[in-house]
Amino acid sequence: MTWDTIVGLEVHVELATTSKIFCGCPTLFGRPPNTQCCPVCSGFPGALPVLNQQVIEYALRVCLATDCTINSLIRFDRKNYFYPDLPKGYQISQQHQPIGRGGKLVITTDNGDKAIGIHEIHIEEDAGKLIHDPQGKHTLVDYNRCGIPLLEIISRPDLNSAEEALDYLDKLRRLLLFIGVSDCRMEEGSLRADVNVSVRPTGSKVLGTRTELKNMSSMKAMALAIAYESRRQIKILTEGGRIRQETRRWDENEKRSFALRIKENVEDYRYFPDPDLMAIRINDHWIKNTRELLPELPDAKYQRYLTTLDLTAYEASILTSHPALADLFEATVAICGRAKDVAGWIMGEWLQECNQRACRPQDLKVTPEKLARLVRLLAEGDITRGTARQVFIQMIDNQADPDDYVHRHNLRMIRDIKTIDAAIDQAMAAHPRSVADYRAGKNKVRTFLVGQAMRVLQGKADPALLNRRLLEKLNTPD
Amino acid sequence: MNKPLPQPLIDPKQISRVAHLARLNPDEAERVLLRQELERILRSFDRLEWPDTRNTEPIYHPHPDTNRLRPDEVQSPFDPADLIHESIGQDGFLMAPKTME
Amino acid sequence: MTQIHELGALELGKKIADREISAPEAVRHALGRMDLLDSTVNALITISGRSAYQQAKAIQKRLDAGEKLPPLAGVPLAVQDNISTKDILTTCASRMLHNYVPPFSATVIDRLVAAGGIVIGKTNLGEFAMDGTNETSHFGPVLNPWSTDHLAGGSGGGCAAAVAAGEVWYALGSDTGGSLRHSCSHCGLTGLKPTYGSVSRYGLVANASSLDQIGPVAESAADCAAVMALIAGPDPKDSTTQPMEFKPEPVNLNGLVIGLPEECFLPDLQPEIGKAVQAAAHQLAVLGARIEPVALSLGEEAVAAYCLIAAAEASANLARFDGIQYGYRPADPKHDDLSDYYCHTRQQGFGAAARRWIMLGTLILSAGYYDRYYLQASKARRLVKENLQKALAQCDLLLTPVAPSTAPRPGAGPDDLYNTCLANIFTVSANLSGFPALVLPCGLDHCNLPIGFQLIGSAFSDSLLLSVGTAYQEATAFHQLRPPHVGEKT
Known part of the structure; x- marks a missing residue:
């Protein structure tokens, strides 16, 4: 018997606002514990939430970029449960009237393009961070993350393998980066994916019992966790066993997952409209304005690089993996043309330098204008590739001007x-x-x-x- | 208008379930009282003669206003010492009872 | 000669501005009255004498330097103990917050202090302002300055009792289902439940967020208007506040139509209250208003809807009290089990009445109950509001009793939640609809206990209500009656 794997993703993404969703606290990462807090986000008696406009703006962008139907009237609901990372005893979220429903995201599979349904997109506040000390008597709590705005993007169970899930998450990550709503850093937790996995005999229309996987801190971990879980379930079913509906925690060191708790009673969160917040009406005008501000989406960019700039699929894919690369590429090409040469330099030396320096592509302080001149010097045979590398390092470290540096150090290519x-x-x-x-x-x-x-x-x-x-x-x- | 009421409206198991949701641990005597009292309130509510509200939109606020938003601006955070008083412990963390996943 | 405590808030403010009485003198006098009376009345949980005295000295300095300050500058006030005051204990009369000192002040406090107001004490109330009585206070009940055999009413009895006893000249209280109005009525005072959203709730420890409103308690409508002028207006920290013009002006009652819902005068109503309220209507007619009977059902439906909505919202609002960040912690905290820790803290930190509200709210929001109870109550809320709107389309204001009876004796009230709520039958509609309601004293019963009546207006008619109240009080003297011999040794 052959089996199909059914995967659905619940992706939490932190929105890149400068202040929190319901108060003016900053959203900086990695600050000392409990220093980015105020009475509102730490749930003090009498403190009240006031919604950050930019959160709606960003959420609208995501809904538009994923073809969701946008609710004209949205509300916030209280999700009630007790946990030390939740200072109010409830999380402000959306249950009854979320911002978007019914969208899609197209992924690439071996059999061509495949549209993955997006069931729902809703807005909520993040909870704090807990540090579990295995020996100590206490749990340490940091509220800095409380009130960071989150979008939860829930896919339909339309994915059929770890590879598809990976591509979905990668496509989603690119989309979010390009529309400028999040920095999508899995390692810092600004992009987190929970995965629902079930299996069923090929051809069956009935969904099997699913399990939920948590704690994957990288794309690779997610792929491993899905593959592991799919194998585990198939093995149990083949041996005549039954799958328990449960949440499983991925252990990165052991490369396997462990059951956390069995969902016997589904949690009763008692959602109800938050009386401290008024409903938000989103009219066509607002939607139209936001739509007009949307930049070219990564899929469209990718196609354009292939057809009008003649790049290879690999080059186009790398350059559309991050807006910093695409922006650098396009700005440089706008000055010097030579798309192939620019692409080659960025994908080669530029990324290699970033790698060595452990920095992000946008952190190298070289302007497109200077890069264009360097590429031109190289392409026109004025300097060798080795010299170009040497000049590039000087450009990064000492803000050298390529022409000036070549001239002063007499680096022109010797053809005599x-x-x-x-x-x-x-x-x-x-x-x-x-x-x-x-x-x-x-x-x-x-x-x-x-x-x-x-x-x-x-x-x-x-x-x-x-x-x-x-x-x-x-x-x-x- | 409403479906027939379950009998009883609230059984002792419900009281335990609700007490757990609310993180209270009433003793047996209080449970008995609570069950009677809540039952009485729900029955009073059910007994009232409501007009047909199938097409009535609920309201959650006195006023129907919408879109109370603030600009995305940072205000300086509170001094943590002002906020977390006595519960602040090790390295600026708040100390909570040990939680297990 | 009139004693300082017999002055109204505006009168004292004028004497302070005219430098006939100094602000520190007013504070000393208030502290003296508290010393004399509060062990009997129990209106106050915390007296902030030292900071009040320092503030008074600062204000006096500015006055002495010739600075012109707002009308209530230098007048001491008391604040209900569920309104946050920076550096001053704010307990909500609960063991849960017995040691809680807020790191910030409510917007209303910031505004009053900026105008020279001096917070001199925090007043006693029913725990978390939740019940129609103040007997649930962790600090014991508030007794009525008119008769210490009776309660001051609730849940906010402390602020009314403090003003009635002459301990302060005005106070701020909160009103979720009629709390502020009941205690004003029982203590012979004037009090306003403002239009929802006209006064910021930032810093008010929430009971039921969509019903709660902070309002003034004072001797007269004119004093209440002076307080409103300082505290009303939108607050960027409270999304539910509304822009409202607050400009009370003298009003001619000629042509004003006041609706009298006949259903109010049911057999359950204490006969003396019916009579006094009718007399108040008559007095307003004498002043030129037209009194018209209106059809308005103030039925149990509103009370039931109120009870469920308030409980639901309160159950979530009180979830933050978990013993982790602030407030009560059990003596023998068991740190080995999180759920046990929460249950211990909350079972011991909340009183029985608060636990009952939390249980009700949790129940009706839970699966299987939400649609039938919470949703139905939220639909009923629309109906209540529409009924009130219809009635107010036929008249300018509605006139009703405040409470079915005068101040109750300790232990005499109903012991179940639903009947406790039923005592709010005349007051909850204003909370459900968000409309403003003013309570004015209009007589005494055979026990010499005060009787009040209520005027309800459309949304944002707060100015009109207070102007009509002022016109009424210019023609009557009920608001000037003082409790006899309160606490003074005879």
């Missing part, structure tokens, strides 16, 4: 045959053994000799010319 020949002669004279080895059939030695000749000219020689001349000399016995 006499100079190059002299350098080759010098290298061959210094390494007679290598020359002999080559002539005895050891072709590999040539690379070494190219390097030695290059070194004589401080790496500035036209590599093609140098190669050609060296070959000629090696193949011409003295």
Whole structure:
């Protein structure tokens, strides 16, 4: 018997507002505990919430970008439960009249595009952070995160594998980044995905009992957790067992999940409209304005890069993975053209430098204007790739101007045959053994000799010319 | 208008369930009293002669206003010492009873 | 000669402005009255004498320097103990908050203090202002200055008793289902439940958020108007506040139509109250108003809807009291089980009446009950409001009794929640609809206990109500009656 895996995602994303959803506290990450709080977000008696307009604005963008139907009248409800990360004893959320329903997000599968349904998008406030001390008698509580605005984006169970879930989350992440509503950092928890998984015999129309997976802190962990859970369920069912409806916690170290609690009684959250907040009416005018402000979405960008800029699918995909890359790419191309060369540089040296420096693409302080000039110098053969790398480092570290730096340090490419020949002669004279080895059939030695000749000219020689001349000399016995 | 009432409206199990939801632990005597009292209120409510409200939109506020919003601006946070008084413990964290997932 | 405590708030304010009486002198006098009377009346939970005296000195300095301050500058006031006062204990008369000192003040307090108001004490109330009585206070009941065999009414009895006993010149209380109005009626005072949203609730420890409103308690409608002028108006910290113009002006009652709902005068009503209220209507007619009977059902439906909505909202509002951040903690906290810790804290921290409200609210919001009770009550709320609107389309104001009887004796009230709520039959409609309601004294019963009547207006007619109240009080003297020999040794 073959089995189908059914996956649905509940994604929580922190909105990138500067202040919290119901008070003026800042939303900075990584501050000392309980320093970004006020009576409102720490639930003091008598404190009242006042809604941040930007939250609605951002939520509208997400609804529009995912083709959701937007409710013309939305309300906030209290979700009542007790937990130390929830200082009011309820979370302000949306149950009865959420902002959006019935949207979709298109993912790419081996069989082509597939639309994944979005069941609902609603707004809520984040809870605080708890630190569980396994030895100690207490749990440590930090309210800094209380009241950070969240969107919960609930997909339909339309995904059929870990790969599809991964692509959905990646597409969603790109979308959210490009419309500027979140920084989507899974490692900081600003994007969190809970996953519902069930399996059923291929062809069956009945959904199996599902389990909910939590605590995956990266895309990779999510994929592993889904694959693990799907295998686990199939094994149980094949052996004649039954799946229990439960929440399971992914353990990153052991690469397996553990049952948390069995949902015997579904929790009774007693949702009711929050009397401290008035309803929000979203008229067509507001929707139209927001729609007009939406930037080009990543899918459209990707298509445009393929068709009008002639990039490969791989290049287009990398450049549309983050708005910082796409913006840099487009701004640079706008100055110097040469889309392929710019794409090559960004995907190569730029990202490599970011990697080495452990920083984000937008953190390298090189303007598109300077980058354009560097790409032009390289593409027009004025400098070698090695020189370009050297200049690029100077641009990053010392804000060097590429043309000026090349000029002052005399880095232009050497194309003069006499100079190059002299350098080759010098290298061959210094390494007679290598020359002999080559002539005895050891072709590999040539690379070494190219390097030695290059070194004589401080790496500035036209590599093609140098190669050609060296070959000629090696193949011409003295 | 309403479906027939369950008999009784509230059984002892319900009282335990609600007490747990509200995080109260009334003793047996209080449970008995609570059950009688809540039952009496719900029955009084059910006994009243309501007009047909199937098409009545509920209201949750005296006034029907909407869109009370504030701009996305940061105000300086409170001094944590002002806020968390005596419960503040280790390294600025608040101390809560041990929670288990 | 009139003693300082026999002056109205505006009168004292004028004498302070004219520097006939100094602000510190007023504070000393108030502290003296508290010393003399409060062990009997129990109107106050906390007396903030030292900070009041310092504030008074600061204000006096400004007055001495020739500065012109608002009309109530330097006049001491008392504040119900569910309204947050920075650095002053705010207990809500509950063990749960017996040690709670807020890190911020309510907007109304900020506004009054900015205008020179001096908070001198926090008044006693029923726990969390939840019941129609103040007997549920963790600090014991408030007795009525008119007769210490009787209660001051509730739940906010302390603020009315403090003013009636001459301990302060005015006070701020809250009104969720009639609390402020009942205690004013029982203590012979004037009090306004303003239009919902006209006074900020920021800093008012919520009982039922969509019903609660802060209002003034004073000797006269003119004093209440002076307080309203300082506290009313939108607050960016409270999304439910409304822009409202508050400008009470002298009003000519000629042509004013006052509706008298005949259903109010039911056999349950204490006969003396019926008579006094009819007499008040007659007095207003003498002043030029036209009294018209109106059809208005003030039936049990409104009380039932009120009871359920208030309980539902309160159950969530009181969830924050969990012993983790502030307030009561059990003596022997069991830290090994979270649920046990919560249950211990809340069972011990809340009184029996508060627990009863929480249980009711939790029940009707839970699965299987929500539609039948909470939703039905929210629909009934619309009907109550529409009925009141219809009645107010035929007249300018409605005139009703406040309470079915005068001040009750301790322990004499109904002991079940529903009947306790029924005592609010004349008052809850104003909370459900958000309309303003003014209580004015209009007589005494055979026990010499005060009787009040209520005027209800349309939304944002607060100015009109107070102007009509002032016109009535210019022609009558009920508001000037003083409790005899209160607490004074005879």
